[in-house]
Amino acid sequence: MSIVAVGSVALDSVETPYAKEDGLIGGSATYFSLAASYFTKVHLVAVVGTDFPAEGREELASHGIDLEGLEVVDGKTFSWRGRYGRNPNHRRTLETQLNVFERFRPRLPERYRKCSVVFLGNIDPALQLEVLSQVESPEMVFCDTMNLWIETKRPELDRVLTKTTVLLINDDEARQLTGSLNIWRAAREILMAGPQYAIIKKGQHGAIMVSKESCFVACVFPMEEVVDPTGAGDAFAGGVAGYIDRVGRLDDRTLRAAIVRGTALASFAIEEFGIDGLCALNDQILENRVEAVLEVARI
Numbered sequence: 446m447s448i449v450a451v452g453s454v455a456l457d458s459v460e461t462p463y464a465k466e467d468g469l470i471g472g473s474a475t476y477f478s479l480a481a482s483y484f485t486k487v488h489l490v491a492v493v494g495t496d497f498p499a500e501g502r503e504e505l506a507s508h509g510i511d512l513e514g515l516e517v518v519d520g521k522t523f524s525w526r527g528r529y530g531r532n533p534n535h536r537r538t539l540e541t542q543l544n545v546f547e548r549f550r551p552r553l554p555e556r557y558r559k560c561s562v563v564f565l566g567n568i569d570p571a572l573q574l575e576v577l578s579q580v581e582s583p584e585m586v587f588c589d590t591m592n593l594w595i596e597t598k599r600p601e602l603d604r605v606l607t608k609t610t611v612l613l614i615n616d617d618e619a620r621q622l623t624g625s626l627n628i629w630r631a632a633r634e635i636l637m638a639g640p641q642y643a644i645i646k647k648g649q650h651g652a653i654m655v656s657k658e659s660c661f662v663a664c665v666f667p668m669e670e671v672v673d674p675t676g677a678g679d680a681f682a683g684g685v686a687g688y689i690d691r692v693g694r695l696d697d698r699t700l701r702a703a704i705v706r707g708t709a710l711a712s713f714a715i716e717e718f719g720i721d722g723l724c725a726l727n728d729q730i731l732e733n734r735v736e737a738v739l740e741v742a743r744i
């Protein structure tokens with residue numbers, strides 16, 4: 446029971462209509478790993494520079510996350526600066542500095558290679574393929590991507606999709622990927638590209654899941670104040686993949702239950718700036734939130 450997760454580990458600067466914070470520990474793999482750590486063991490594959498704060502490593506390690514695959518390289522950590530409007534679904538990337546990510550070639554430590562569950566976080570699909578090629582027999586591959594790669598690395602992304610079991614993607618990106626404005630049709634077209642399941646995230650409006658056999662609409666935890674939407678998608682993915690790995694089975698029912706866990710973890714992620722909302726949870730707090738998410742849709 447464990448997951449190999451690759452993605453960015455970053456230093457973020459986030460501006461919302463109410464506040465601005467710099468030097469936040471972030472990155473797709475960070476949010477994913479913290480969320481998944483409540484269900485399973487995560488083996489992290491990423492790179493940081495020598496400026497990455499020791500507290501960041503300590504926080505990840507305190508969640509039992511395996512950091513052998515977290516390379517430290519001379520230089521600056523990947524950094525991202527984003528601004529949200531009053532609608533938390535509206536995000537503008539103001540700046541992305543690849544820094545040590547520019548030369549990153551993922552190398553999986555020996556014990557990572559035996560894992561059969563893989564999360565390919567939002568990074569260059571060419572790197573996602575390199576990670577996959579080092580896993581001996583990947584059985585369940587969860588994958589996230591973004592508009593940048595849809596625009597610039599389409600052939601590589603298409604190859605990743607043929608090897609993906611569950612694609613997690615937001616609604617605008619699903620439309621961009623498939624050319625379909627209707628998200629149900631977009632999900633159907635994603636399934637034709639390879640994945641068995643398409644999960645389309647709709648920000649504060651929840652998510653849908655589509656497989657060849659069925660569809661599922663996940664509701665949200667009603668939140669009146671979103672402090673920092675960063676990482677919601679990755680925390681969601683961590684909850685989904687982490688729960689599936691803990692149960693050890695991927696089928697329609699289990700994936701529905703996993704999506705509710707993902708929704709709960711995403712709601713914690715956005716309650717505070719950076720990773721703070723994900724750091725101090727426990728089984729009881731998590732279960733209460735899962736119940737609250739389920740209650741919203743009970744008739």
Ligand code: AMP
Nearest residue numbers: 453455471472473525675676677678679
């Ligand atoms: P999310 O809000 O779930 O989409 O994830 C936000 C995280 O993704 C932030 O912490 C960023 O550091 C990271 N991020 C933003 N752009 C990129 C990119 N081009 N490649 C890798 N990670 C990124």
